[in-house]
Amino acid sequence: MNTNLRNIAIENSDTIVQMWLEKIDSLKGEEFRFSTSDELFENTNREFVNVIFTSIKQQGSLIEVITFSEKLITLGWPLSYITDGLQLFRRVTIDYILSNSDQVDTNFFSAVLTSVDKWVEPIIHQLINEYTGSWEHILSIQRIALQELSAPLIPVTDGITIMPLIGTIDTERAKQIMENLLDGVIKHNSEVVLIDITGVPVVDTMVAHHIIQAAEAVRLIGSNCILVGIRPEIAQTIVNLGIDLTNLPTKSSLKKGFITALEMTNRKVINLKPMEDGIEEMINSIQGE
Amino acid sequence: MSIPILKLYNYLLISIQTEIDDKTAIQFQEDLLDKIHKTGATGVVIDLTSVDIIDSFIAKVLGDVITMSDLMGAKVVLTGIQPAVAMTLIDLGIHLQNVATALDLEQGLIKLYQELRV
Amino acid sequence: MTPQSCVKIREEWDIVSARQLGREMAKKLRFSTVDQARITTAVSELARNIYLYAEEGQICFEVLETADHKGLSVSATDTGPGITDISQVMQDGFTTSGGLGAGLPGVKRLMDEFDIQSEVGQGTQINTVKWIR
Numbered sequence: 001m002n003t004n005l006r007n008i009a010i011e012n013s014d015t016i017v018q019m020w021l022e023k024i025d026s027l028k029g030e031e032f033r034f035s036t037s038d039e040l041f042e043n044t045n046r047e048f049v050n051v052i053f054t055s056i057k058q059q060g061s062l063i064e065v066i067t068f069s070e071k072l073i074t075l076g077w078p079l080s081y082i083t084d085g086l087q088l089f090r091r092v093t094i095d096y097i098l099s100n101s102d103q104v105d106t107n108f109f110s111a112v113l114t115s116v117d118k119w120v121e122p123i124i125h126q127l128i129n130e131y132t133g134s135w136e137h138i139l140s141i142q143r144i145a146l147q148e149l150s151a152p153l154i155p156v157t158d159g160i161t162i163m164p165l166i167g168t169i170d171t172e173r174a175k176q177i178m179e180n181l182l183d184g185v186i187k188h189n190s191e192v193v194l195i196d197i198t199g200v201p202v203v204d205t206m207v208a209h210h211i212i213q214a215a216e217a218v219r220l221i222g223s224n225c226i227l228v229g230i231r232p233e234i235a236q237t238i239v240n241l242g243i244d245l246t247n248l249p250t251k252s253s254l255k256k257g258f259i260t261a262l263e264m265t266n267r268k269v270i271n272l273k274p275m276e277d278g279i280e281e282m283i284n285s286i287q288g289e
Numbered sequence: 290m291s292i293p294i295l296k297l298y299n300y301l302l303i304s305i306q307t308e309i310d311d312k313t314a315i316q317f318q319e320d321l322l323d324k325i326h327k328t329g330a331t332g333v334v335i336d337l338t339s340v341d342i343i344d345s346f347i348a349k350v351l352g353d354v355i356t357m358s359d360l361m362g363a364k365v366v367l368t369g370i371q372p373a374v375a376m377t378l379i380d381l382g383i384h385l386q387n388v389a390t391a392l393d394l395e396q397g398l399i400k401l402y403q404e405l406r407v
Numbered sequence: 408m409t410p411q412s413c414v415k416i417r418e419e420w421d422i423v424s425a426r427q428l429g430r431e432m433a434k435k436l437r438f439s440t441v442d443q444a445r446i447t448t449a450v451s452e453l454a455r456n457i458y459l460y461a462e463e464g465q466i467c468f469e470v471l472e473t474a475d476h477k478g479l480s481v482s483a484t485d486t487g488p489g490i491t492d493i494s495q496v497m498q499d500g501f502t503t504s505g506g507l508g509a510g511l512p513g514v515k516r517l518m519d520e521f522d523i524q525s526e527v528g529q530g531t532q533i534n535t536v537k538w539i540r
Contacts, residue, residue: 308423308427310420310422311419344452345510372440376441377517380448380517381513381516382499382512
């Protein structure tokens with residue numbers, strides 16, 4: 001019975017393909033039409049339906065399916081095209097077989113449904129697997145990319161290091177930032193670390209908690225933390241949320257923080273040529289004229 | 290097993306090199322206070338560079354011995370706490386709030402010198 | 408590496424052996440240095456609780472492997488007096504031994520999963536898991 005149905009489908013593949021191609025055209029969505037030429041769309045449709053038939057002929061071989069899905073993923077076609085296309089194929093094939101048979105009772109009907117399902121299901125599975133596989137791959141690459149730009153540690157002068165934080169901080173990232181920070185403090189032998197949160201969009205209780213913990217840990221290993229880059233709106237949220245930052249020295253800008261850090265390490269910035277001297281010289285030169 | 294305590298002028302230097310069990314920790318507490326009493330030391334540096342675990346008990350003993358030394362007139366600085374140890378202490382909720390720390394033995398001595406001078 | 412290994416806790420020195428085994432297993436599973444320290448510290452806290460309150464019990468380690476995760480399970484079992492009020496011992500700063508009271512809530516923060524069951528007069532069972540990041 002199954003082989004029989006398979007033969008019917010294969011023998012009449014031309015008609016089925018024709019029916020399918022007519023209907024698939026209506027599936028071509030709006031956003032899709034812009035990025036794809038009609039020619040490419042038609043060719044791919046033809047290839048798609050051929051892949052389905054090859055799989056049926058070879059009794060469920062999926063080699064062609066894998067190659068085809070890889071091609072679709074590279075082209076960036078949506079998964080919905082594939083699932084819709086296969087559903088359509090299922091419907092068209094069932095319609096065709098039923099309308100061309102004389103004997104249509106419940107048994108025959110369910111036999112047709114079962115065998116067509118058997119042809120289509122493995123292909124759907126394979127394609128969805130390929131797609132999710134590619135998504136997961138992209139996701140993991142992006143995660144690594146994010147980790148890489150996570151939290152650089154910049155030693156600016158002896159004993160002073162700056163860590164600019166950029167982007168949203170979640171627990172996972174916070175832990176990593178803390179590890180980077182502590183290892184960096186040891187590596188650069190920093191007496192003072194400036195944590196710059198200018199690039200952190202939101203500071204909520206959780207982010208503040210992580211920053212406080214990082215500062216505490218820095219103190220335990222024998223260094224000091226200054227939190228810099230506190231924007232007005234951040235100061236407001238910190239106070240409104242009732243977050244206690246009293247144990248953590250804070251400064252509004254990196255510049256001010258850096259000056260404090262210099263003081264803490266017994267240094268200061270001096271102008272090599274004092275400004276007043278310059279003005280005096282200028283006045284003298286005018287008087288000389 | 291006991292932890293050696295070295296004297297350098299007015300300071301006592303301790304480097305903890307072994308896995309500390311509870312008995313050793315308590316023993317160390319007694320030894321240190323004894324030594325402070327005998328020598329009249331004004332500063333103590335405890336170096337923890339080779340310590341790879343501090344649990345809540347050892348943290349408590351350390352915190353206690355620092356407060357006790359303070360009572361006897363000796364200022365204690367902890368040095369060389371490893372990043373991993375610092376992070377577990379934070380996770381445990383132990384902040385050693387009033388304890389002086391420094392990156393290494395050298396900076397610990399500088400810190401003592403500066404604080405005791407003023 | 409055996410899938411499961413246990414250390415009996417009867418005397419003080421057993422706390423050290425338990426955490427040494429914990430560290431060794433964490434190292435073999437290639438946990439990061441920080442997570443090794445976290446696991447070792449958690450083991451130390453659990454073992455000390457057994458020694459202090461139950462007098463006898465054991466710490467067991469088990470390597471866990473799921474489809475996409477690998478981890479280490481650390482469980483502490485004792486037949487001691489049990490805990491009357493679990494929510495109380497899970498509070499930061501609560502202590503009956505004069506310690507820092509960081510023990511159990513600390514262990515919960517150090518590990519990824521934490522589960523405690525206790526019956527007065529029967530004993531206490533604590534299961535914790537740390538997954539490899």
